[in-house]
Structures are given as structure tokens and as C-alpha cells.
Amino acid sequence: MNKIATPLPDLATVKALDSAQEKITVLNPVGYPPKVIKKALAPRLESLDGKTVYLVDCRFDDSIELLKHVQAWFATHMPTVKTRIISLAAT
Secondary structure: OOOOOOOOOOHHHHHHHHHHOOOOOOOOOOOOOOOOOOOOOOOOOOOOOOOEEEEEEOOOOOHHHHHHHHHHHHHHHOOOOEEEEEEHHHO
16 A cells, blocks of 8 residues: 655654554656657768858857857868858847
């Protein structure tokens, strides 16, 4: 039989329960995670030449500064790739 567990008022009650050897059932409310279905990855592009890469500012501390450095790296190392910085606040 299932019983509801309630806080015990004092230690005398604890000793009384121990001597009675009662068993209680505790149910786990977490449950089971759903099964994960694998999906194939998107195919990789041959090259980024002529493409636009959107750098999304997720608004953590100084993230815009990081994205500016990434944009400068693309301008130096891959000049054929266009970059745009987009802020989440603008959407």
C-alpha cells in the first residue's frame, strides 16, 4: 500500500516507525527521456567563396567586439566571403 510521506514531528515517532518495519513506496516524478532519432547532417559546402556569413550577436558581455574581430579575420583571410553582423535585439 502506498503512503504519503510527511515530515515527522519528533525523534520518538521515528523510533516507533523503525520498530514497526513499515515499508513505503516512493515514486520518481522525473520519468523517462524520449528516444532520440538520428538525422543526417547537412552536406558541407565546397567553399564559402561568394557566400554571406551572418555573425549573430547573442548579446553576452562584449560579444560584439568578438564578432568584429571575426569579421576582420574574414576580410583579411577570405576577402571573397561577405560578412554581416546581426544583433538579436534588431529582430
